[in-house]
Amino acid sequence: MKYFATVPLGIEGVAAEEVREVGASSVTSDVGKVFYEGDLRLMYLSNFMLRTVNRVFILILRERFKDLNDIGRLARSLTYSDFIKENMSFAVRAERYGEHDFTSIDVKRVVGAAVIESYMGEKGHRLKVNLDNPDVEFFVLVRNDEVIMGINTTGRSLHKRGYRVYNHPAALKTTLAAAMVRLSQLKEGDALLDPMCGGATILIEAVHKLRRYPLIMFRSDFTFRKLLIHDEWLEAEVAEELLEKILFTQHVVTGIDVSPKALEGAMKNLRAGFVDDTIKLLVGDAARTESYEGVPATVIVTNPPYGMRSHNIKKIPKFYKEFLRILSDLYPGATLVAITASHKALEEALNTVSASVLRKLDVMHGGLNAVIFVARI
Numbered sequence: 001m002k003y004f005a006t007v008p009l010g011i012e013g014v015a016a017e018e019v020r021e022v023g024a025s026s027v028t029s030d031v032g033k034v035f036y037e038g039d040l041r042l043m044y045l046s047n048f049m050l051r052t053v054n055r056v057f058i059l060i061l062r063e064r065f066k067d068l069n070d071i072g073r074l075a076r077s078l079t080y081s082d083f084i085k086e087n088m089s090f091a092v093r094a095e096r097y098g099e100h101d102f103t104s105i106d107v108k109r110v111v112g113a114a115v116i117e118s119y120m121g122e123k124g125h126r127l128k129v130n131l132d133n134p135d136v137e138f139f140v141l142v143r144n145d146e147v148i149m150g151i152n153t154t155g156r157s158l159h160k161r162g163y164r165v166y167n168h169p170a171a172l173k174t175t176l177a178a179a180m181v182r183l184s185q186l187k188e189g190d191a192l193l194d195p196m197c198g199g200a201t202i203l204i205e206a207v208h209k210l211r212r213y214p215l216i217m218f219r220s221d222f223t224f225r226k227l228l229i230h231d232e233w234l235e236a237e238v239a240e241e242l243l244e245k246i247l248f249t250q251h252v253v254t255g256i257d258v259s260p261k262a263l264e265g266a267m268k269n270l271r272a273g274f275v276d277d278t279i280k281l282l283v284g285d286a287a288r289t290e291s292y293e294g295v296p297a298t299v300i301v302t303n304p305p306y307g308m309r310s311h312n313i314k315k316i317p318k319f320y321k322e323f324l325r326i327l328s329d330l331y332p333g334a335t336l337v338a339i340t341a342s343h344k345a346l347e348e349a350l351n352t353v354s355a356s357v358l359r360k361l362d363v364m365h366g367g368l369n370a371v372i373f374v375a376r377i
Contacts, residue, residue: 001037001038001039001040001042001043001058002035002036002037002058002059003024003035003036003037003038003042003043003046003056003057003058003059004033004034004035004036004056004057004059004148004150005019005033005034005036005046005050005053005054005055005056005057006032006033006053006054006055006057007029007032007033007034007052007053007054007175008032008052008054008173008175008176008179008363008364009031009032009363009364010361010362010363010364010372011052011175011176011179011361011363011372012029012030012031012032012033012034013029014052014179014182014183014361015029015034015050015052015053015179016028016029016034017182018050018051018052018053018182019034019036019046019050019053020036022042022045022046022049022050023038023042023045024036024037024038024042024046025037025038031143033141033148034053035059035062040229040231040234041234041238043056043058043153043224044224044234044235044238044239045238045242046153047153047154047158047215047216047222047224048214048215048216048238048239048242049214049215049242050158051158051174051175051178051205051208051209051215052175052178052179052182053158053175054154054157054158054159054175055139055152055153055154055155055157055158056153056154056158057139057150057151057152057153057154058083058150058151058153058229059148059149059150060078060149060150060151061074061075061078061147061148061149061150062146062147062148062149063146063147064145064146064147065142065145065146065147066145067101067102068100068101068102068106068107068110069110071107071110071111071140071142071147072110072111072113072114073114074147074149075110075111075114075115075118075140075149076114076117076118077118078114078118078149079118079122080115080118080119080122080127081119081122081123081228082228082229083136083151083227083228083229084119084127084135084136084227084228085135085228086123086125086127088127088128088135088136088226089127089128089129089130089133089134089135089136090112090115090127090128090129090130090134090135090136090137090138091112091129091130091131091134091136091137091138092107092108092111092112092115092137092138092139092140093108093137093138093139093140093152094107094108094111094139094140094141094142095139095140095141095142096141096142096143097141097142097143097144098142098143098144098145100142104142107140107142108140111138111140111149112129115127115138116129135226136151136152136223136226136227137151137152137223138150138151138152139151139152151227152223153222153223153224153227154222154223154224155221155222155223156221158175158215159173159174159175160174160219161174161215161218161219161273162215162218162219162272163204163218163269163272163273163274164199164201164269164272165268165269165272166199166264166265166266166268166269167199167265168198168199168201168262168265168266170198170303170305170366171198171199171201172198172201172202172303172339172365173365173366174201174205176339176363176365176372177201177202177204177205177303178205178209179372180202180301180337180339180372181202181205181206181209181301181337182209183337183359183361183372183374184299184301184335184337184374185299185335186206186209186210186299186301188210188249188251190252190298190299191252191253191254191296191297191298191299192206192251192252192253192254192297192298192299192300192301193253193254193255193256193295193296193297193299193300193301193331194254194255194256194300194301194302194303195256195284195286195291195292195300195302195323195327196256196257196258196286196302196303196304196305197255197256197257197262197263197266197281197302198257198262198266198303199262199265199266199269200255200266200267200269200270200279200281201269201303202301202302202303203253203255203270203275203279204269204270204273204275204279206251206253206301207251207253207273207275207278207279208273208275210247210249210251211246211247211248211249211275212242212245212246212247213246213273213274214239214242214243214246216239216242216243217243217274218272218273249278250277250278251278251279252296253278253279253280254279254280254281254282254295254296254297255279255280255281255282256281256282256283256284256286256291256292256295257281257282257283257284258283258284258285258286259283260283263281263282263283266281267281282295286302286304286323286326287319287322287323287326288326289326289329289330292326292330297330297331297334298331298333298334298335299334299335299337300327300331300334300335300336300337300338300377301336301337301338302336302337302338303338303339303340304319304320304323304338304340304346305319306340306341306342306368306370316342316345317342317345317348317349320342320345320346320348320349321348321349321352323349324349324350324352324353324355324377325352325353327353327377328353328354328355328377331377332377333376333377334376334377335374335375335376335377336355336373336374336375336376336377337372337373337374337375338372338373338375339363339365339370339371339372339373340370340371340373341365341368341369341370341371343360343370343371343373346371346373347373350373350375353377355375355376355377356375356376357373357374357375358374358375358376359372359373359374360372360373360374
């Protein structure tokens with residue numbers, strides 16, 4: 001079977017690496033997507049274990065096209081009865097990028113009509129459309145002269161983990177947090193610190209990775225269960241194997257935040273994420289040396305304030321420099337992974353302490369152009 005996963009812009013390479021780890025073959029990355037191949041078992045593994053992707057789709061079409069009529073022709077050529085029953089409803093979601101003489105609404109209309117026509121030809125039955133709560137969702141992506149069509153096996157995005165019962169005002173998307181943890185190359189025995197932890201998303205994602213927590217522990221509303229190809233026994237087998245591989249290990253993980261209210265919320269997230277036994281939370285100011293007293297760290301992963309929506313943006317450069325000075329004094333040789341939209345200020349601060357920038361990834365975070373820095377302090 002062929003699959004593709006949608007991915008936050010900028011972390012496609014990180015996601016491709018993760019996809020390979022779950023056993024996929026023919027893995028290639030594209031803008032906002034990762035394409036790969038595997039068996040039906042991989043559909044369950046992808047939805048239960050991939051932390052850096054949004055949705056997993058069965059790839060049913062990837063072709064070049066000339067115009068809107070050509071998209072309709074390609075969609076009509078597909079066989080849908082392998083996936084959807086006669087008594088099921090469907091919907092078409094579409095996204096379009098590039099210069100075209102049609103809209104995404106036109107794409108939805110043409111492909112929807114093609115699905116109905118093709119199924120009528122196969123089964124002599126007219127499928128029902130349900131835009132609000134369909135049994136099967138077809139996703140069509142039109143980018144320049146390429147059309148990609150897939151069947152959503154995930155449902156709502158995988159970044160909605162289910163453990164985040166408290167939402168910090170500047171919360172980091174879980175998929176980006178997971179990508180940052182992977183970029184840090186965190187391993188057993190490392191001491192992890194997030195000195196501006198907010199709702200503790202980074203810390204939770206880190207421990208989930210170390211303990212091999214499958215996402216099925218926190219959500220169960222996957223839409224693959226409605227597809228004709230779904231094998232409930234195979235799903236149960238995969239889930240059981242993943243649950244048996246969980247490591248209930250203890251780790252040195254510390255979160256610091258200046259806001260006691262944020263830490264109260266973070267503790268709720270730790271409990272919901274089953275990691276409150278191994279993560280320590282402390283009240284402290286990341287720009288004050290005394291906040292780090294007795295706190296070990298070989299890996300530091302954090303989402304500092306940018307000054308774009310909160311804080312005074314004029315104070316950000318000074319804050320970053322003081323923050324980096326403290327880290328370089330206390331944790332020389334540590335790995336730092338940080339995301340910020342004030343990337344010039346952070347890069348200048350890194351240069352000030354002679355840190356080695358190992359990697360930079362341009363990403364989108366909360367509608368802002370941001371950069372993930374990987375550095376050696």
